[in-house]
Amino acid sequence: MTLQHPSDRGGGQRDRFARLAETASNLTSSPVFFLLCLFLIVGMVIVHLVHLPVPWLIFAGDVLTSVNLLMLALLKNSERRAEAALQRKLDAIAAALLESQEGESHQARDSLRQAIRLEEEL
Numbered sequence: 001m002t003l004q005h006p007s008d009r010g011g012g013q014r015d016r017f018a019r020l021a022e023t024a025s026n027l028t029s030s031p032v033f034f035l036l037c038l039f040l041i042v043g044m045v046i047v048h049l050v051h052l053p054v055p056w057l058i059f060a061g062d063v064l065t066s067v068n069l070l071m072l073a074l075l076k077n078s079e080r081r082a083e084a085a086l087q088r089k090l091d092a093i094a095a096a097l098l099e100s101q102e103g104e105s106h107q108a109r110d111s112l113r114q115a116i117r118l119e120e121e122l
Helices: 016-028 031-049 054-102 107-116
Strands: none
């Protein structure tokens, strides 16, 4: 386990968790997942309306809580990756602007080109 920022893990390659998080993010933004969540909510309402025994109420609550925690982790991971990509792009733009004013080498321009393609790598 590592405590590094998600965008800093593994260098240029993505680890298994990054691939899993991206796949899960794509799935959770789909209409199929929305329908699944709607189904879970309707199921929870039905469980309460039918007055099922307390263990079933607890189970339904546990399922919704688990889905909620997984979504929170995925959202935070996606947020941090997007934040890091945006910051790298801003840093590269600032460096390229300074380079163009000071007439230095083209290192910042190359860094900017790499930063623009950063989202494809994350």
